[in-house]
Amino acid sequence: MDKQKELRRQQALEYHANGRPGKIEVIPTKEAKTQRDLALAYSPGVAEPCKEIFNNKEDVYKYTSKGNLVGVISNGTAVLGLGDIGPEAGKPVMEGKGVLFKIFADIDVFDIEINEKDPVKFVEIVKSLEPTFGGINLEDIKAPECFYIEKALREQLNIPVMHDDQHGTAIISGAALLNALEIQKKKIEKAKFVINGAGAAAMACVQIYISLGARYENFTMFDKDGVLHAERNDLDEIKQKFAIKRPDITLDKAMKDADVFVGLSVGNVVTPEMIKSMAKNPIVFAMANPEPEITYEAATAARKDIIMATGRSDYPNMVNNVLGFPFIFRGALDVRAKEINEAMKLAAVKALADLAKTPVPDIVNLAYNQKSMSFGPEYIIPKPLDPRLLATVSPAVAQAAISSGVAQKVIEDWDAYTVELNKRLGLDNQIMRILGTKARRDPKRIVFAEADNQKILKAASIVYDEGIGFPILLGEEARIRAIAEENNLDISDLPIIDTRSDASEAKRNEYGEIFFKKRQRKGFNIYESKKIMKDRNHYGCMMVEMGDAEAMISGLTRNYAEAIRPALQIIGTDEGVKKIAGMYLLLTKKGPLFLADTTVNFNPTAEELADIALLVAKEVRTFNFTPRIAMLSYSNFGSNNSPEAHLMAEATRILRQRNPSLVVDGEMQASLAFDKKVLKDNYPFSELVDEDVNTLIFPNLSAGNIAYNLLKEVGGADAIGPILLGLKKPVHVLQLGSSVRSIINMANIAVVDAQLKCKADTGEQIQRSPWWKSLKNRKK
Numbered sequence: 220m221d222k223q224k225e226l227r228r229q230q231a232l233e234y235h236a237n238g239r240p241g242k243i244e245v246i247p248t249k250e251a252k253t254q255r256d257l258a259l260a261y262s263p264g265v266a267e268p269c270k271e272i273f274n275n276k277e278d279v280y281k282y283t284s285k286g287n288l289v290g291v292i293s294n295g296t297a298v299l300g301l302g303d304i305g306p307e308a309g310k311p312v313m314e315g316k317g318v319l320f321k322i323f324a325d326i327d328v329f330d331i332e333i334n335e336k337d338p339v340k341f342v343e344i345v346k347s348l349e350p351t352f353g354g355i356n357l358e359d360i361k362a363p364e365c366f367y368i369e370k371a372l373r374e375q376l377n378i379p380v381m382h383d384d385q386h387g388t389a390i391i392s393g394a395a396l397l398n399a400l401e402i403q404k405k406k407i408e409k410a411k412f413v414i415n416g417a418g419a420a421a422m423a424c425v426q427i428y429i430s431l432g433a434r435y436e437n438f439t440m441f442d443k444d445g446v447l448h449a450e451r452n453d454l455d456e457i458k459q460k461f462a463i464k465r466p467d468i469t470l471d472k473a474m475k476d477a478d479v480f481v482g483l484s485v486g487n488v489v490t491p492e493m494i495k496s497m498a499k500n501p502i503v504f505a506m507a508n509p510e511p512e513i514t515y516e517a518a519t520a521a522r523k524d525i526i527m528a529t530g531r532s533d534y535p536n537m538v539n540n541v542l543g544f545p546f547i548f549r550g551a552l553d554v555r556a557k558e559i560n561e562a563m564k565l566a567a568v569k570a571l572a573d574l575a576k577t578p579v580p581d582i583v584n585l586a587y588n589q590k591s592m593s594f595g596p597e598y599i600i601p602k603p604l605d606p607r608l609l610a611t612v613s614p615a616v617a618q619a620a621i622s623s624g625v626a627q628k629v630i631e632d633w634d635a636y637t638v639e640l641n642k643r644l645g646l647d648n649q650i651m652r653i654l655g656t657k658a659r660r661d662p663k664r665i666v667f668a669e670a671d672n673q674k675i676l677k678a679a680s681i682v683y684d685e686g687i688g689f690p691i692l693l694g695e696e697a698r699i700r701a702i703a704e705e706n707n708l709d710i711s712d713l714p715i716i717d718t719r720s721d722a723s724e725a726k727r728n729e730y731g732e733i734f735f736k737k738r739q740r741k742g743f744n745i746y747e748s749k750k751i752m753k754d755r756n757h758y759g760c761m762m763v764e765m766g767d768a769e770a771m772i773s774g775l776t777r778n779y780a781e782a783i784r785p786a787l788q789i790i791g792t793d794e795g796v797k798k799i800a801g802m803y804l805l806l807t808k809k810g811p812l813f814l815a816d817t818t819v820n821f822n823p824t825a826e827e828l829a830d831i832a833l834l835v836a837k838e839v840r841t842f843n844f845t846p847r848i849a850m851l852s853y854s855n856f857g858s859n860n861s862p863e864a865h866l867m868a869e870a871t872r873i874l875r876q877r878n879p880s881l882v883v884d885g886e887m888q889a890s891l892a893f894d895k896k897v898l899k900d901n902y903p904f905s906e907l908v909d910e911d912v913n914t915l916i917f918p919n920l921s922a923g924n925i926a927y928n929l930l931k932e933v934g935g936a937d938a939i940g941p942i943l944l945g946l947k948k949p950v951h952v953l954q955l956g957s958s959v960r961s962i963i964n965m966a967n968i969a970v971v972d973a974q975l976k977c978k979a980d981t982g983e984q985i986q987r988s989p990w991w992k993s994l995k996n997r998k999k
């Protein structure tokens with residue numbers, strides 16, 4: 220295994236093993252702290268809902284989590300393309316599906332791995348679980364058993380049951396196929412299909428293609444034993460429908476002049492020659508996971524007129540059932556559908572296909588760092604990070620359930636339903652995913668000034684491996700290599716600069732002279748200016764200033780003020796900015812919150828507080844949020860006459876004067892900022908009465924710093940920062956004790972910041988560097 224693959228393997232294992240093993244946990248939805256809470260949650264209080272449900276079974280939806288709980292159930296017989304690896308080995312995938320259900324559609328999941336291959340017994344087991352679940356998503360169960368299992372469960376259960384590998388895949392690939400055919404100007408009735416794989420996913424796909432207009436006689440299908448032909452006596456009823464008369468057809472013969480290839484089998488079974496022999500404007504969906512039947516690179520190199528899709532997220536056109544199951548179940552659960560029927564599946568196909576043709580919103584372009592993604596060969600289906608999927612696919616499915624008579628609950632107000640869906644999604648959990656994707660589209664060079672720190676080095680190697688940026692490591696080479704070796708980190712592609720070494724002397728002198736010009740009347744002579752370049756923070760900032768890198772990350776082991784000073788001396792503040800400030804982004808249950816100043820200014824004046832708020836507002840907008848600012852205090856709108864309360868009232872006044880369109884109010888208590896009812900009842904004049912506050916400005920550094928630390932440590936919020944605001948170029952200083960994860964988050968933010976600030980620098984210099992070439996090659 221090459222080193223890169225080994226690293227990824229280790230990271231995946233570490234990801235799963237770190238902290239609480241696995242990827243999911245159960246969290247109570249009700250207060251369960253006091254004796255009273257416990258008496259309600261459990262005995263004696265719990266007996267009351269029990270009795271209600273006993274009298275009326277339907278009330279189980281009212282008093283328990285059943286209505287939002289899906290069972291992801293597998294016996295591990297066809298796990299991804301890994302085959303029959305058993306229920307325990309399949310559990311990480313099932314937990315993963317649970318994660319996707321939650322983050323994309325706010326559906327809770329119990330993953331259930333069953334040690335039973337006998338389909339009849341399997342059905343009995345799953346059937347007995349009906350009381351627990353609002354729906355059942357069967358996963359990674361091999362064909363042909365899965366067909367019997369799904370059919371039997373659908374017939375016998377009163378809750379929606381869907382085998383994801385069959386219908387989830389069929390729905391997504393059906394939508395992608397319709398759009399690909401349209402772009403390639405082909406008619407589905409006439410298209411010739413080659414299907415490799417005749418298992419769960421493939422059989423459902425071909426059946427949906429038939430419902431969409433494809434003809435049986437235009438299919439040539441293969442399984443492990445070759446082409447499905449009439450003389451074979453091992454074909455079950457479903458395979459027989461696709462059997463052809465010619466037993467001598469091989470995959471390469473079948474591919475000649477085919478319009479569409481669909482792979483749902485195993486990786487690397489299709490050659491470039493086969494792709495070359497296909498008809499004009501071919502469509503290739505190589506969907507085996509994790510290795511497709513042919514790589515994206517090989518297929519697109521073989522044909523320029525191809526539309527190519529895989530099941531992977533790292534290439535254009537990801538045709539993967541993740542685009543379906545969360546949203547389909549959301550719609551089905553919300554109308555308490557008894558089943559997921561053909562009408563609902565076709566509604567999902569149409570909704571997905573149509574969504575791809577509508578203008579892509581900024582947030583999706585931002586996520587994929589595209590100026591304007593639009594319907595075409597590299598965008599035939601919406602992106603999984605598209606926040607519109609939930610509010611588009613789920614209502615279509617719900618509507619179809621209602622019209623086809625399987626819904627037990629009717630939605631009257633569709634607008635309100637859309638609002639509810641969007642609320643469920645919450646932009647907060649998307650924000651880092653979006654920033655990560657954006658960073659990866661246009662990675663920048665990041666100087667890590669303290670690369671001889673184990674956490675930094677680990678983060679840097681992940682930043683490189685994930686394509687977020689190109690780390691340049693500052694520090695003593697032998698020491699850095701030893702740490703890498705000890706931690707099994709591959710840093711062979713990363714440049715290391717020892718700022719103290721003789722080899723760096725020329726550069727030190729060059730930077731020193733420039734530094735001297737900047738600081739000669741501020742206490743530095745030429746000798747000191749050159750000498751100070753031995754300091755990694757000075758050297759790193761000079762690299763950013765001179766365009767030898769686009770961003771710097773420092774701190775962690777240092778005094779904060781000391782780490783910022785070189786940035787101020789060398790890079791300086793943005794135009795019009797008098798003072799820099801520090802902000803934290805906290806991902807809380809109430810959504811993302813931006814807090815300032817948490818890091819830099821001890822006791823700002825009212826003018827300075829207004830400056831800070833304006834800097835924060837600008838940054839918040841780069842995250843694609845509209846800033847809605849509360850100026851915090853212990854006083855509400857003049858309720859206290861102290862100088863501190865006046866300070867925030869005055870800062871609010873100045874802010875309004877400087878930017879009348881800004882949504883801001885204060886001074887106010889933090890609790891009031893989040894309690895719209897109390898705000899409305901008592902202060903109906905406030906600008907924030909109908910607003911969801913997302914930005915908090917604190918009266919001084921103590922308050923800001925204490926608040927973010929409490930939110931992080933006690934409130935369970937994820938903290939990202941400190942994000943330095945107001946510098947001309949991105950330099951970020953880590954807080955002592957930052958985790959590897961938060962260093963990576965900072966690198967993401969630094970790269971996105973650099974994309975905005977250093978547009979001119981992404982040229983030749985990066986492209987010439989060996990690590991850029993190697994990363995590009997890996998991504999191809």
Ligand SMILES: NC(=O)C1=CN([C@@H]2O[C@H](COP(=O)(O)OP(=O)(O)OC[C@H]3O[C@@H](n4cnc5c(N)ncnc54)[C@H](OP(=O)(O)O)[C@@H]3O)[C@@H](O)[C@H]2O)C=CC1
Nearest residue numbers: 297299300362417418419420442443483507508530539540
């Ligand atoms: N992108 C996506 O969204 C999805 C992708 N998949 C992928 O599709 C693949 C199949 O999954 P699934 O249908 O659930 O599994 P199944 O086990 O039900 O089906 C596998 C099928 O592939 C056939 N097969 C195996 N090896 C070959 C080969 N060398 N040439 C031709 N056919 C072969 C098998 O043949 P036989 O019938 O003779 O055993 C069988 O028909 C997996 O790689 C999976 O990851 C699955 C679901 C969704």
Ligand SMILES: CC(=O)C(=O)O
Nearest residue numbers: 298299300384508540
């Ligand atoms: C995507 C999926 O469900 C599979 O590959 O099995």
Ligand SMILES: [Mg+2]
Nearest residue numbers: 299358359384
């Ligand atoms: Mg699957």
